Amino acid sequence: MxxxxxxxxxxxxxxxxxxxxxxxxxxxxxxxxxxxxxxxxxxxxxxxxxxxxxxxxxxxxxxxxxxxxxxxxxxxxxxxxxxxxxxxxxxxxxxxxxxxxxxxxxxxxxxxxxxxxxxxxxxMGPARLVAPNLPSGVTGTPFVGAAVPGHADLVAGTAVSMGNPHLVLLDQPLSDAPLKGPILEVHPSFPDRTNVEFVRVESDGLTVVVWERGCGLTQACGTGACASAVAAVLARRLPADAWLRVTLPGGDLGIQVPADLSDIRLRGxxxxxxxxxxxxxxxx
Structure with missing residues (x-):
């Protein structure tokens, strides 16, 4: 029974x-x-x-x-x-x-x-740019604003670990998520597979679609919102230490990224x- x-x-x-x-x-x-x-x-x-x-x-x-x-x-x-x-x-x-x-x-x-x-x-704890589950685990060098190997059609990506791995693509069309997400999830540079964020940067925040590792497209992803905000702050597209709006298909989250990436905060x-x-x- x-x-x-x-x-x-x-x-x-x-x-x-x-x-x-x-x-x-x-x-x-x-x-x-x-x-x-x-x-x-x-x-x-x-x-x-x-x-x-x-x-x-x-x-x-x-x-x-x-x-x-x-x-x-x-x-x-x-x-x-x-x-x-x-x-x-x-x-x-x-x-x-x-x-x-x-x-x-x-x-x-x-x-x-x-x-x-x-x-x-x-x-949410620290955002890590060098971690075993990122490309930097092998190179020892942060993967920030870098070309994604084997994908010349993509904008530069940033790899962030929020405990779990993320590949953030600032300015990549959101509509690419269902097509390119499953391919990038299993990119060989990420030993444990990766979540993939397709991000539109706006004056007051971000709009993000996430291809979630092991799930596919989801209405929202909290760690993905954090990783996207980290990438935008690193690129100096949005300010550090401010509450940032991150809009996902399911609605809005608030993310705060300190300049030293020591403790990302999420509110939702x-x-x-x-x-x-x-x-x-x-x-x-």
């Missing part, structure tokens, strides 16, 4: 997640289960699954399972959903809480109205969708 489990659905700017609270058992799910939960025809339907596990360093440890069964180091929209779930089920209104992620322990500040959490301000909305009980598959 299939195992039954209570699930919770949350979304941030249309980037939707199934939340599984496994802090009591400490047992994560496998790739087959995450693929089934994310399947919009045969399962529940989501961009990813957030497995909440016990942590000695925060209120929970969040593991992000992509729709294809792979695991992402970090997800900004997912973290806001996890924070809302944790607060919703705590019976309290904490001023802040720490959540352990693949990108480290991140401090999160919920924003409340009478009904509960409606937005979350997240300390989050909402509960539904809860239910499902019979999780027990075999492949």
């Amino acid at each position: 299939d195992a039954r489990e209570r699930i919770f659905k949350y979304q941030g700017l249309g980037n939707d997640f199934v939340v599984l609270d496994r802090r009591r058992t400490g047992q994560d799910i496998d790739a087959h289960t995450s693929r089934w939960l994310c399947d919009r025809r045969l399962g529940v339907g989501a961009d990813g699954v957030l497995s909440l596990l016990p942590s000695s360093r925060g209120m929970a440890r969040m593991v992000v399972h992509n729709a294809d069964g792979s695991i992402a180091e970090m997800c900004g929209n997912g973290l806001r959903c996890a924070v809302k779930y944790l607060v919703d089920h705590s019976g309290e209104r904490p001023e802040w809480l720490d959540v352990e992620t693949g990108a480290g322990v991140l401090r999160c500040v919920p924003g409340y109205v009478a009904s509960g959490v409606v937005e979350v301000d997240i300390s 909305p989050v909402a509960f969708v539904f809860e239910g009980v499902v019979a999780l598959p027990t075999g492949q």
Whole structure:
């Protein structure tokens, strides 16, 4: 008999997640289960699954399972959903809480109205230009405003790690995302594959379409918004230390990039969708 489990659905700017609270058992799910939960025809339907596990360093440890069964180091929209779930089920209104992620322990500040959490301000940690999951992991040199090998048709790209890898293409047409995103996701310069951001720079912010590693086109990507803002600040197209608007298909996020890239901040909305009980598959 299939195992039954209570699930919770949350979304941030249309980037939707199934939340599984496994802090009591400490047992994560496998790739087959995450693929089934994310399947919009045969399962529940989501961009990813957030497995909440016990942590000695925060209120929970969040593991992000992509729709294809792979695991992402970090997800900004997912973290806001996890924070809302944790607060919703705590019976309290904490001023802040720490959540352990693949990108480290991140401090999160919920924003409340009478009904509960409606937005979350997240300390996303540093943006790294030299990291093992970027081209710089081999060269030791930041990949900033550089030609993408094998793709003379692209504008110069910037590689940024927010825990997970990103290739940001400033001024690349947004319409190129569904065509070039899947090709660039598996570019050999990125050993763990990469998220790809197609960015239009505007006077007061950015408009971004993200091809998300393991998911494809999504309504929003928090780490992608951060990486895009970092690239724009590095290119001196937008100011450091200011709250910048980043518009994604699902809506707007606020991103703040310090000049030293030491702690990127993300602010955005989050909402509960539904809860239910499902019979999780027990075999492949």
